[in-house]
Amino acid sequence: MMGLYSRRLNKVKAVIIFVVISLNSLFLVSCSQKVIRPYNGPEVTRVEVFKSERVLLVYHKDKVLKKYPIDLGFGPKGPKQFEGDGKTPEGKYFINKHNPNSAFYLSLGISYPNKENIDFAKSLRKSPGGDIFIHGSPNSGKKQGPDWTAGCIAVKNKHMKQLYRMIKTNTKIYIFP
Numbered sequence: 001m002m003g004l005y006s007r008r009l010n011k012v013k014a015v016i017i018f019v020v021i022s023l024n025s026l027f028l029v030s031c032s033q034k035v036i037r038p039y040n041g042p043e044v045t046r047v048e049v050f051k052s053e054r055v056l057l058v059y060h061k062d063k064v065l066k067k068y069p070i071d072l073g074f075g076p077k078g079p080k081q082f083e084g085d086g087k088t089p090e091g092k093y094f095i096n097k098h099n100p101n102s103a104f105y106l107s108l109g110i111s112y113p114n115k116e117n118i119d120f121a122k123s124l125r126k127s128p129g130g131d132i133f134i135h136g137s138p139n140s141g142k143k144q145g146p147d148w149t150a151g152c153i154a155v156k157n158k159h160m161k162q163l164y165r166m167i168k169t170n171t172k173i174y175i176f177p
Helices: 002-032 115-123 157-166
Strands: 046-050 055-060 063-069 091-099 107-110 132-135 172-176
Touching (some): 055 157, 063 157, 107 157, 132 157
Parallel strands (some): 046 172
Antiparallel strands (some): 046 055, 091 172, 107 132
């Protein structure tokens, strides 16, 4: 009788342990997810980046909705010309994707390179590069100094969450020197 009771007690303990571990796992996964609420403010009609001022402006028509401080590529002066130059592009582009699974805290793709960028790089037998984004901090958690990206535009994570919600795919982005 004692053996039967002991076996049942062990089974109950095993079930309880399984349930506790499952609930903890579910809680940890749900807490680590980036929860993005819908944006219900004025439509963002364009984004402007002023590299020399290290600022990104979000507009609805001619009204500035938000202003954010930014970091740039490690070679911030001048337009991006080639892969690996550490420069941030200059010119008119579009936001072409939303990436929730970025190596950084969220990211918005920029349509660099355009035909002009490609033709210029090809004329010098080089690659124009690509994968230019607006993004938050690295998911690795490494602390970054000013102008640390490979050519992207970096913002604080709390600002990236706002931008990710506000800016739709195909929104124009103008990047000025």
